[in-house]
Amino acid sequence: MTHTITELQGKYWSVYYWFEFVNIFAAMCLEFLGMLDTARGGTFDDAVKIFRMMPCNGYTVLSLIKSFNMVRYRPVYENLIDEIGGMWPDGAVGEEEHKIISSALKQINFVVKGYYYCNHYLLVSFLCPPFFQRIKGLLGREWEMMLHFFYWLPFNPNQPVYFEILLTIQTWHAIIVIWLNMSGDLLFCLFLSHITTQLDLLSVRIKKLVLVSVDRQLPDHFPLGMLSKDTERLSAEQEIKEQQQELAEIVKRHHALIRLSKDVEDMYSFSLLVNFLNSSIFICFCGFCSVVVEKWNETAYKSFLVTTLSQIWFLCWYGQKLLDSSEGVSDALYKCGWYNASKKVKTSILIMLHRSQKGVSVTTFGFSVISLASYSKIMKTAWSYFTLLLNIYNK
DSSP states (O other): OOOOOOHHHHHHHHHHHHHHHHHHHHHHHHHHHHHHHHHTTOSHHHHHHHHHHHHHHHHHHHHHHHHHHHHHTHHHHHHHHHHHHHHSOOSOOOHHHHHHHHHHHHHHHHHHHHHHHHHHHHHHHHHHHHHHHHHHHHTTSOOOOOOSSOOOOSSOTTSTTHHHHHHHHHHHHHHHHHHHHHHHHHHHHHHHHHHHHHHHHHHHHHHTSSOOOOOTTSOTTSHHHHHHTTOOOOOHHHHHHHHHHHHHHHHHHHHHHHHHHHHHHHHHHHHHHHHHHHHHHHHHHHHHIIIIISOTTOOHHHHHHHHHHHHHHHHHHHHHHHHHHHHHHHHHHHTSOGGGSOHHHHHHHHHHHHHHTSOOOOBSTTSOBOSHHHHHHHHHHHHHHHHHHHHHHHO
């Protein structure tokens, strides 16, 4: 997004995106028509086939929504990258700040790599079986013609040449869908990771706002005492002036981070709503297919289940981190030694304290706050659906 390209290159990329968008949209419609056609059978085996189709179709819908958001909100994405990048400290940082930054970078590095490998293992496990069957056929052994998806088609897809072309097209559809979903989710996690890190750094900055003298009522090991023990004190007027300037910068940074969090919510709230509404169904049907449909050595729907669980977990984890980091600002304000500040600074701190007690969060289009509590609800709902479906199957 931050690459400099010519106007002609931009047009080429735009044409390529809309070509792929129409391509994936057509695939979604064909899959949906295939589901309707299968539903006419009315048997439980047909229902199981629909269960296998639903997670794929749901992922396709999500990929279209997330990719369209990236195109529609491109200026907002670029502004987020520029503003957050400009907030990072240029020079040396203290030990506490270093711990916050290194911990955040380790976490996001784990999330990016883990989610990347989950999605690509899903691709491999989902795409390989038809190719293995085709290789068996080329080697002269008995093989089964099978495709990745159950598209409705006005012709027989098992004819020579038609089968190979359709298999290639469906493989490309699967790759594009997975990549679009993965890029949208990772950008969400990256943005929230940087915003939460900046909020944590802001909390450390707030704690250092007011210097507190070390005396018998304040032990040396108390954080404020450690901060002020070897600090050279300024005159009262200079100290008040510096506190006011520093507090003004802190308030500006806090407002900027709240605004950037709102930008992330505006970009992702609808896709998150669709994602969370579908997630319980995804988990239920993937679990059912893993237990009932697949053999023990088949991993397509097992990897689908693991990828879906990890996706929801990462989204909820960073939503919870945003809540915790924003509430940490109010804790830092309370612990900043405000009782030693001037009346004007105390008033400003009190106003900021009231605002910071209202947690910053990302919502699913205003319906619910994304947090670990959301993850718990999704898992409970998915387990209820799964046990119900399994009981019906066993009867």
